[in-house]
Amino acid sequence: MAALKNDPVHEDSIRSMEPDRRTVFVETWGCQMNELDSRRFVGLMAREGYLEAASPDDADLVLLNTCSVRDRAEQKVYDYLGRIAARKRVRPGLLLGVCGCVAQQEGEEILRRSPAVDFVLGTGRIELLPSIVRRAEKERDRPIEVGFDMDEVAYTPGAVARTLAHRASITIIEGCNKNCTFCVVPTTRGRERNRRLTEIVDESRRLVGEGVVEIELLGQTVNAYSDPATGERLPTLLRALSGIAGLRRLRFVTSHPRDFDDDLIAAMAESAVVCPALHLPFQSGSDRILGRMKRQYTRGEYLDLVGRLRSAIPGIAMSTDIIVGFPGETDEDFAATISVLDEVRFSSIFCFTYSPRPRTAAARWDQDVPVRVAQERLALLNDHQQALQLQANEALVGKVLEVLVEGSDRTGQRVSGRSPFNHLVHIDGIPGTASGTFVMAVVEKGLANSLVARPLRRVRSADAGGTDLAS
Numbered sequence: 001m002a003a004l005k006n007d008p009v010h011e012d013s014i015r016s017m018e019p020d021r022r023t024v025f026v027e028t029w030g031c032q033m034n035e036l037d038s039r040r041f042v043g044l045m046a047r048e049g050y051l052e053a054a055s056p057d058d059a060d061l062v063l064l065n066t067c068s069v070r071d072r073a074e075q076k077v078y079d080y081l082g083r084i085a086a087r088k089r090v091r092p093g094l095l096l097g098v099c100g101c102v103a104q105q106e107g108e109e110i111l112r113r114s115p116a117v118d119f120v121l122g123t124g125r126i127e128l129l130p131s132i133v134r135r136a137e138k139e140r141d142r143p144i145e146v147g148f149d150m151d152e153v154a155y156t157p158g159a160v161a162r163t164l165a166h167r168a169s170i171t172i173i174e175g176c177n178k179n180c181t182f183c184v185v186p187t188t189r190g191r192e193r194n195r196r197l198t199e200i201v202d203e204s205r206r207l208v209g210e211g212v213v214e215i216e217l218l219g220q221t222v223n224a225y226s227d228p229a230t231g232e233r234l235p236t237l238l239r240a241l242s243g244i245a246g247l248r249r250l251r252f253v254t255s256h257p258r259d260f261d262d263d264l265i266a267a268m269a270e271s272a273v274v275c276p277a278l279h280l281p282f283q284s285g286s287d288r289i290l291g292r293m294k295r296q297y298t299r300g301e302y303l304d305l306v307g308r309l310r311s312a313i314p315g316i317a318m319s320t321d322i323i324v325g326f327p328g329e330t331d332e333d334f335a336a337t338i339s340v341l342d343e344v345r346f347s348s349i350f351c352f353t354y355s356p357r358p359r360t361a362a363a364r365w366d367q368d369v370p371v372r373v374a375q376e377r378l379a380l381l382n383d384h385q386q387a388l389q390l391q392a393n394e395a396l397v398g399k400v401l402e403v404l405v406e407g408s409d410r411t412g413q414r415v416s417g418r419s420p421f422n423h424l425v426h427i428d429g430i431p432g433t434a435s436g437t438f439v440m441a442v443v444e445k446g447l448a449n450s451l452v453a454r455p456l457r458r459v460r461s462a463d464a465g466g467t468d469l470a471s
């Protein structure tokens, strides 16, 4: 994907270097939830008077928001720590905090391995960032805050330094109760904690009032959402949000197949704003491997769910996550995974070779698939999917799509954005079109990972709600 230029929202908190204001820089690894948490870090510290720095070299406070889903991601954190530690020697006042999933998982071990680290803050204690920074600064006692002792997600609405004016993510549930045998999330994010439905609706209304036209609801198992006071579920939330005037697109990620019911399918189908695109991990096409993973569904149940989604929401685009080389995976199991690609025809997939994580059941098993075999399977899977995607995207030539512009390439000549189906669409011929503008465009070329389109006469602005802007 071409590099996109984002529109900063909070000019006062971004990259200007005022000599008397302290600055914070956040380095982020991992998923969308981590990205949103990083914006919460910047938002919380902005309330303490901090500006956001453009690089760690300009910062008085450097936060590492870490990911431990894969071993390589964790190693990158320690490599980065080594580099920042060198910087502390020439700038002793610099404060360094390790946050996120590695912080939650490793705790004290980080302080032992990296003397340069001033504090450790786990994923369940984000709201304590300002106080732990003050304490680390004053006491220099290297505090640690980890653990999950709250029933609800502690969240300061509004303390999120957004980077896009037209699109926002909102965490609605954190943690996971599922315990898949390969996954570290229940350790690093704890058990499920939900936000109040009324709080989410109020936050969404405020964001739409500020110009947001697309909202994405986030959670490790977003469709397990349940209001902690009333028990209202995701379908009720989708229906409530669909009624907000001015909200044009609503998405939610990541869903677990086990928590998907007919009411949720109905809520998606009846809403004019819930996008016809769904990310639904299946992980393996083999029932034997699904059982070893403790995924709580069979291949048949997954395919049946896809069938029900497709009949209720014609054209819905499906994307998924897949793990190859799980302990004990045979050639037959892998062939079963490939065959799911043929049956479902996903619009995109995220696939990885299995990586054993600490304190997970699968990490204690032998029957490891040799690395070379796992990598060969990964390459085969990717090649197979790329061919299917190319075929599907070529079939879209001539189709008209509504594209929400997200940015432009370095030359400014080509703008790019997303269709409701989540296709990445590049559009030539309307240079300078601002992020947040809706463009009706006709697909001229389908590539494996994106579409190239030409704008139609009508170009609609997000905030003008349908005004013609271009030829």
Ligand code: SF4
Binding pocket: 176, 177, 178, 179, 180, 183, 184, 185, 186, 220, 221, 256
């Ligand atoms: S449902 Fe998802 S987050 Fe939860 S344990 Fe399984 S893979 Fe991890």
